Amino acid sequence: MSEKALQGIKVLDFTSVLAGPYCSMMLGNMGAEIYKVEKPQGDDSRTFGPHVGGMSTYFLSLNRGKKSIVCDTRSEQGKEAFKRLAAEVDILVENLKPGAMERMGLGYDTLKEINPRLIYVAVSGFGHSGPYSSRAAYDLIAQAMGGIISITGTPGEAPVRVGASVGDIMAGMFAAFGAVSALYQRVASGTGQKVDVAMLDSQIAMLENAIAKYSANGIVPQPIGLRHPVITPFDGFETKDGHIIVACGNDRLFRALCEVLDLESLPQDERFLTNALRTEHIDALTPIIAQTLRTNTTAHWMELLLAKNVPCGPINTIDKLFEDPQVAARNMLVEVEQPDVGKIKLAGNPVKMSPVEAADEVSHDPAPEIGSHTREVLIDLLGYSAEEAEAYMDSIGG
Secondary structure, three states: OOOOOOOOOEEEEEOOOOHHHHHHHHHHHOOOEEEEEEOOOOOHHHHOOOEEOOEEHHHHHHHOOOEEEEOOOOOHHHHHHHHHHHHHOOEEEEOOOOOHHHHOOOOHHHHHHHOOOOEEEEEEOOOOOOOOOOOOOOHHHHHHHHOOHHHOOOOOOOOOOOOOOHHHHHHHHHHHHHHHHHHHHHHHHOOOOEEEEEHHHHHHHOOOHHHHHHHHHOOOOOOOOOOOOOOOOEEEEEOOOOEEEEEOOOHHHHHHHHHHOOOOOHHHOHHHOOHHHHHHOHHHHHHHHHHHHOOOOHHHHHHHHHHOOOOEEEOOOHHHHOOOHHHHHOOOEEEEEEOOOEEEEEEOOOOOOOOHHHOOOOEEOOOOOOOOOHHHHHHHOOOOOHHHHHHHHHHOOO
16 A cells, blocks of 8 residues: 555644544544553543443544553653653644643743654644633634634524534644644754644634625624525525525526526526626525425435536435445545444545545544553653553553
8 A cells, every 4th residue: 555645754642622633633644643642531532422332432533543642741750751752753732721731841842852853733722822822712612702603503593603613623624734834844944843723713714705705895794594695596495305505606507597497587587687686686586496496305406406517415414424425435434443332434534645545545443542552652662661661551550
């Protein structure tokens, strides 16, 4: 098998729950070796349900294929082991509150003296600068303060969070991007650097035209349900047995939609001649389209619309993804054989690279038990003697 893009890169993963583990998972998907440092009690997410065979599936979904090392950084022995690990890796990822690593004597300024080539990735709620830096944050707080909740949901109803934890996930993605960018820069400079990624910053970065729209016209964007703010029709509609998304990004597609729906007169209506006019008169246009789409099934309309190359798609529930041939063809549900759990499917790697087999296995290694690789890493990576490793294991109760 061809090597993956990050084959040979070593990552020290000193993170918990979601944003940090998602970052290191992305690096692991591309071939990096991930050494997950856990406190003696383990990553907090090990307690999150649902549990199967004693294993948290939440933890499993983010930590498959990583090596777990127990390290009590409150003790001098643990700090020494952590420093020795930092000396051997290319990238360190942590998601503690700013200042926490420094208080333990393990901040970037200390570790870069030990390993000048170290890329130190810090993921936090508000970043390592600014007046909110010391605040704690969770996904919901980032979504709320970053503005995305204010434009999500149905007009006139209570605020709604995005269904996935985009506050954490986007920060993890930007952190992985920052890590790889710094890795590339290190090729020329020979030295590492600190990468500072905030959940709040990441939310603002993904707001796309909402920020540009307010900046241009001073109108505060509001929730508008499924529809697009400036393209019409670009919306979700009820069918006889479910819902369908129809997205007409130009006049040609609108005409094709009207042919399928037997509404050929609509494109000649002065209210609907252009996209701008259709958006202006959306309250008149949407009920006409909706009334027709309700007369038949999603599958019926999908077949006709696809034949006319009109972009469309069903609103899938999660179970439908397990049956979708496109999801299967792209290996986006991968199988993990987890001890005491059995086979379980998890989200695959969305980044496809050539040759495909280099980064896109159908199955993956399981998530580790707490500290299951501690002895191995102490001896093989850090050069501990068997006696030193045994003394360390005794000190952590292993």
